[in-house]
Amino acid sequence: MSETTRTNRRIVLAERPRGAPTPASFxxxxxxxxxxxxxxxxxxxxxxxxxxxxxxRMSDAPSYAPPAALGEAMPGGAVCRVEASRHPDYRPGDLxxxxxxxxxxxxxxxxxxxxxxxxxxxxSYALGVLGMPGLTAYGGLLDIGAPQPGETLVTAAATGAVGxxxxxxxxLKGCRVVGVAGGAEKxxxxxxxxxxxxxxxxxxxxxxxxLAAACPQGVDIYWENVGGAVLDAVLPLLNPKARIPVCGLIxxxxxxxxxxxxxxxxxxMGMILRRRLHVQGFIVFSEYGDRxxxxxxxxxxxxxDGAVKYREDVVDGLERAPEAFMGLLEGRNFxxxxxxxxx
Amino acid sequence: MSETTRTNRRIVLAERPRGAPTPASFxxxxxxxxxxxxxxxxxxxxxxxxxxxxxxRMSDAPSYAPPAALGEAMPGGAVCRVEASRHPDYRPGDLxxxxxxxxxxxxxxxxxxxxxxxxxxxxSYALGVLGMPGLTAYGGLLDIGAPQPGETLVTAAATGAVGxxxxxxxxLKGCRVVGVAGGAEKxxxxxxxxxxxxxxxxxxxxxxxxLAAACPQGVDIYWENVGGAVLDAVLPLLNPKARIPVCGLIxxxxxxxxxxxxxxxxxxMGMILRRRLHVQGFIVFSEYGDRxxxxxxxxxxxxxDGAVKYREDVVDGLERAPEAFMGLLEGRNFxxxxxxxxx
Numbered sequence: 134m135s136e137t138t139r140t141n142r143r144i145v146l147a148e149r150p151r152g153a154p155t156p157a158s159f160x161x162x163x164x165x166x167x168x169x170x171x172x173x174x175x176x177x178x179x180x181x182x183x184x185x186x187x188x189x190r191m192s193d194a195p196s197y198a199p200p201a202a203l204g205e206a207m208p209g210g211a212v213c214r215v216e217a218s219r220h221p222d223y224r225p226g227d228l229x230x231x232x233x234x235x236x237x238x239x240x241x242x243x244x245x246x247x248x249x250x251x252x253x254x255x256x257s258y259a260l261g262v263l264g265m266p267g268l269t270a271y272g273g274l275l276d277i278g279a280p281q282p283g284e285t286l287v288t289a290a291a292t293g294a295v296g297x298x299x300x301x302x303x304x305l306k307g308c309r310v311v312g313v314a315g316g317a318e319k320x321x322x323x324x325x326x327x328x329x330x331x332x333x334x335x336x337x338x339x340x341x342x343x344l345a346a347a348c349p350q351g352v353d354i355y356w357e358n359v360g361g362a363v364l365d366a367v368l369p370l371l372n373p374k375a376r377i378p379v380c381g382l383i384x385x386x387x388x389x390x391x392x393x394x395x396x397x398x399x400x401x402m403g404m405i406l407r408r409r410l411h412v413q414g415f416i417v418f419s420e421y422g423d424r425x426x427x428x429x430x431x432x433x434x435x436x437x438d439g440a441v442k443y444r445e446d447v448v449d450g451l452e453r454a455p456e457a458f459m460g461l462l463e464g465r466n467f468x469x470x471x472x473x474x475x476x
Numbered sequence: 477m478s479e480t481t482r483t484n485r486r487i488v489l490a491e492r493p494r495g496a497p498t499p500a501s502f503x504x505x506x507x508x509x510x511x512x513x514x515x516x517x518x519x520x521x522x523x524x525x526x527x528x529x530x531x532x533r534m535s536d537a538p539s540y541a542p543p544a545a546l547g548e549a550m551p552g553g554a555v556c557r558v559e560a561s562r563h564p565d566y567r568p569g570d571l572x573x574x575x576x577x578x579x580x581x582x583x584x585x586x587x588x589x590x591x592x593x594x595x596x597x598x599x600s601y602a603l604g605v606l607g608m609p610g611l612t613a614y615g616g617l618l619d620i621g622a623p624q625p626g627e628t629l630v631t632a633a634a635t636g637a638v639g640x641x642x643x644x645x646x647x648l649k650g651c652r653v654v655g656v657a658g659g660a661e662k663x664x665x666x667x668x669x670x671x672x673x674x675x676x677x678x679x680x681x682x683x684x685x686x687l688a689a690a691c692p693q694g695v696d697i698y699w700e701n702v703g704g705a706v707l708d709a710v711l712p713l714l715n716p717k718a719r720i721p722v723c724g725l726i727x728x729x730x731x732x733x734x735x736x737x738x739x740x741x742x743x744x745m746g747m748i749l750r751r752r753l754h755v756q757g758f759i760v761f762s763e764y765g766d767r768x769x770x771x772x773x774x775x776x777x778x779x780x781d782g783a784v785k786y787r788e789d790v791v792d793g794l795e796r797a798p799e800a801f802m803g804l805l806e807g808r809n810f811x812x813x814x815x816x817x818x819x
Contacts, residue, residue, distance in 0.1 A: 189750075194748050197716065235614045237634065244522055359747055379749045385742045394737010401741055406722045406757040407532075407539050413756075414749040 139166035142451055143206040145235030150191055153387040153462065158191065159207070159455040166238040167412045172238045174223040176213035177219035177232055181451065181472040182260035183209070183458045184294070186388040187359075197416055206234040207454075210265060211474070212249065213239070219273075223248075230259050235454050237474060254436060255445075261294050261469035262443040265417055269380060270298035271419025271428045274356065277413045278319055282307030284334045286351035289313040289363045291332055292444065293321045294469035295380060296431075299328050299356045301441045308354070313340075313363050322467075326442055335338070342364040351375075360384045368401075371408055379414040387462060444458045444468030482509035486549040487577030487797055493534055496730040496805065500796040501534065502550070509546060509581040517584045519556035519574050524794065524815040525553070525603035527637070527803045528701075530651040531729040540759055549577040550797075552610060554817070555592065555599045556582070557719040568694050573602050579815060598788075604629055604637050604812035605786040608760055613641035614694070614771045615764025617699065619628040620721035620741045620756045625650030626697035629715075630687070632706045634675055635787065637812035638723060641775075642699045643672050644784045651697070654690045655684075655704050656809045661788060665810075669785055694718075705729045714751055719802075722757040730805060787811030 140163050147160040169175045190201040190208055201208050211234070215227040220243050223229065228249040249259050259266060278299075280286060286303040291312025293361035300323065303310040312323040312332035312390040323332035331347040333340065344366045351372040357364060361384030371377075405412060415421070421428075435441040446468040448457040454472045461470050483506050490503040514519045521535040533544040533551055544551050554577070558570040566572065571592040577584035592602050604610060621642075623629060629646035633639035638718065649672025655666040655675035666675035674690040676683065686707045694715040700707065704727030714720075734808050748755060758764070763769075778784040789811040791800040797815045804813050 197752070355746070360742060364741075364745070379745060381735070382742065382749055385746065388742065391740055391742060394739055395734035396737055396742050397734055398707075398732060398738050398744055399703060399725065399731065401724060401744065402700070402707070402725055403728065405755055406725055407761055409540070409757040411756045412748055412752075413754045414752040416752055420752070432575055449487035 134330055139238060140164075141166040141236055141238040143234070145204050145206055146191060146201045146202070146453055149193060149200075150387075152389050154188070154191060154455070156279075156455060157346060159210060161452055161454060168242045168391050169217055169242045171219050173215060174218040174220045174246070174315040174384065175216045176211075176229065176233055176239045176241055177216045178211045178213050178233060178237055178239070178451070178474040179211040179217075179228075179476070180257040181209055181235060181454060182265075183213065183454065183461055183470045184266070185383045185461065186380055187384075187458065188462060197405050197419075199469060202385060206236045208232065208234050210260055211260055225365040235451065237451065257445060257447070257471050258443065259471075260437070260471055261445065262298055262410070262436055262441060263429060266299050266420055266469065267432050268293035268428050269294045269417040272417060272424055273380055273415055274299050274302050274354075277317050277355045277411070277415065277423070278356065278376050280306040280308050280354055283309075285309045285311065285348050285350050285372075286354040286356065287311045287313065287348065287352050287367055288356035289359040290383070290464070291329065292319045292327070292467060293358070295358060296442070297327055298441060299469075300437075303354070304328050305435070305440060309348075309389060311344070313359075313366075319467060322444075324355050327443075335363060341369070345370055350405065354378075356380060358383065359368070361432075367402060367443055371404070371410060371431065374411070376407050379412060383462065383464075443458065446470045448472045450474075482581060483507075483793055484509040484579055484581040487794065488547050488549055489534060489544045491546070492536060492543075493730075495732045497531070497534060497802055498800070499798060499802075504795055508649075512560055512583045515542045516560050516585050517561040517572075517589070518559045519554075519572065519576055519582045519584055520559045521554045521566040521576060521580055521582070521794070521817040522571075522819070523555040523600040524552055524578060524797060524817050525605060525608075526608070526797065526804055526813040526815060528724055528726045528729060528804060531726075531805060532800065540762075546688050549579045551575065551577050553603055555602055567598045568752065571599050573607065579776065579795065581669070600788060600790070600814050601779070601786065603814055604788065605641055605779055605784060606772060609637035609639050609812065610762040610775050611764055611768060613638050613645060614719040614775060615760060615767055616723055616734075617645050617697075619764065620758065621646075621699065621719050621753070623651050623697055623698045626652075627722060627760070628652045628654065628691050628693050628715075629697040629699065630654045630656065630691065630695050630710055631699035632678070632702040633726070634672065635662045635670070635810060636701070638701060639699065640666075640670055640787070642810070644670055644778075644801065645696070647671050648778070654687070654692070654695075656702075656709075659695070660808060662694070666761060669787075673798060678706060683686060683754075684712070684765050688713055692803050697721075699723060711718055714753060717752050717754070720753060720754060720755045726805065738763050789813045791815050793817075 196299040200427040292356040320332035358381040360382035446466040509638040543604040633655040663675035666672040695713040701724040703725035789809040
């Protein structure tokens with residue numbers, strides 16, 4: 134097949150969603166695959182990563198990264214195979230991590246590429262436990278969370294790409310680890326497979342009481358990746374000098390308006406003051422990019438020897454990415470969500 | 477005068493205020509002065525410190541310190557002179573810092589006492605720039621605020637005991653320093669005497685716009701000691717990786733209810749996430765007590781050579797402490813508020 138006959142399917146941002154994304158937010162297009170210029174490589178997407186942060190890119194509200202452009206392929210990280218290359222550092226067949234978006238093909242000048250270690254358990258792990266979500270958990274927990282033996286760590290989205298690693302790192306550091314997850318199956322998995330001390334189902338009534346019962350010594354670290362009712366349940370349990378790494382707020386990503394009052398900012402600030410809380414946001418590669426080699430070495434060993442377990446939720450076919458992404462925002466995935474785009 | 481004939485005037489907590497304290501919250505009592513037992517010293521209060529944190533002690537809501545007891549002297553730090561002593565380390569005439577409360581006399585076993593350096597510019601400075609408020613500014617700003625040359629620092633209560641020191645330390649560290657204060661006279665003082673680059677009057681309309689104009693490079697450090705409208709004006713100006721040491725929330729101390737909605741916690745948490753803010757509370761002696769000697773050495777030198785200026789608002793007479801304290805919560809003081817109880 135010559136380069137000119139390749140067809141590139143791509144999923145573009147059709148309109149900026151108000152509230153939850155819908156099928157109308159996306160559009161599947163077919164265009165000729167791009168042709169690499171001198172100094173570029175042609176990439177074939179094997180696995181596309183779907184992550185909550187992408188909801189932010191669909192909006193044009195100010196954020197730390199520019200929004201996705203209307204009519205352009207949705208952005209995202211992917212594991213790709215080099216199909217053709219006019220770049221001296223890449224050869225056909227190389228596996229790379231690229232920021233190439235929701236599409237079959239892309240060209241790159243190499244600036245966004247990282248060659249993948251052929252010894253990876255699976256190439257798609259570079260999108261999860263051994264990639265951005267893993268480094269997020271590693272950097273944010275060890276730096277801001279600063280877990281100490283005997284402390285209690287709570288993480289929501291306990292079986293997700295980040296929360297599952299946060300909790301297992303907490304166990305490695307000697308913490309009591311309590312997860313929050315949606316549904317009995319995820320909660321069982323967190324305890325039985327991931328080794329959490331307890332996991333509370335946020336879909337059942339009485340979350341504050343059940344979380345309190347699971348944290349008899351209070352909470353020293355709350356890994357914030359959801360917000361909403363989970364944050365509300367955690368706040369009264371926070372011990373003096375508790376740390377809250379703020380990694381995500383998935384409960385609010387689809388919200389168009391703020392919840393009804395009263396305005397509880399004075400309550401939250403008062404709690405930060407009186408309990409001497411440390412609340413801090415971070416962006417993984419800005420803050421912890423320089424720890425990537427150390428992370429990769431340590432995490433690879435933990436994955437290899439089973440100290441950190443990792444579960445993927447693999448969806449087949451690029452065309453199913455929008456549906457899978459909408460489900461991610463509702464917690465319908467079970468494990469790190471990836472789309473298998475091609476073999 | 478024999479010890480048994482001394483009369484102790486003391487101001488006790490008469491009732492826990494709902495909302496702002498009123499004269500009925502306090503009661504002036506006269507009792508016989510206590511008599512020191514073996515191992516104790518009798519203290520005569522010279523200067524009583526009035527500080528915003530005392531509002532918290534008047535409530536029995538859970539906090540980091542136990543509440544003041546009904547019918548007992550209001551708690552507080554004071555500069556005292558040893559009148560009589562059965563303690564081997566203290567002699568009559570010694571000047572000490574004590575946590576002896578709103579009264580003329582107290583006894584102490586020494587556990588809460590610190591001898592004052594006779595070289596102090598004035599003994600009352602031990603209640604302000606060279607005492608708890610100064611250490612609050614020094615520890616919180618240098619540790620959590622971590623000021624860097626060229627950054628913009630905003631502090632509210634700019635002419636108060638803590639804010640004035642925070643701003644001047646910010647200048648010593650090379651920051652652009654913008655104060656927020658109530659009234660033209662305080663704002664002039666902050667710029668002309670304390671050397672702030674600008675100071676914005678929060679009593680005039682348009683605080684958000686005027687603060688934005690005074691911070692053309694945004695805000696890197698916000699010293700939070702008020703909350704309310706000042707926090708609201710600062711939030712949109714915060715730069716990525718801004719730090720917010722949470723020292724106090726005087727705008728809310730008298731509030732019985734939360735402000736009307738919507739609930740802006742998701743907005744604040746979203747801002748912490750996207751702008752990678754570091755928001756942290758602290759309690760001065762718990763966190764920075766071990767830095768007291770270093771603080772005292774550095775700050776004494778700055779005060780001596782005029783690098784840090786310090787203004788006291790001295791009220792005469794213990795009986796005026798309630799009125800002065802009520803004014804403090806409304807920003808009526810101008811400088812560190814102390815009560816001269818005796819000569």
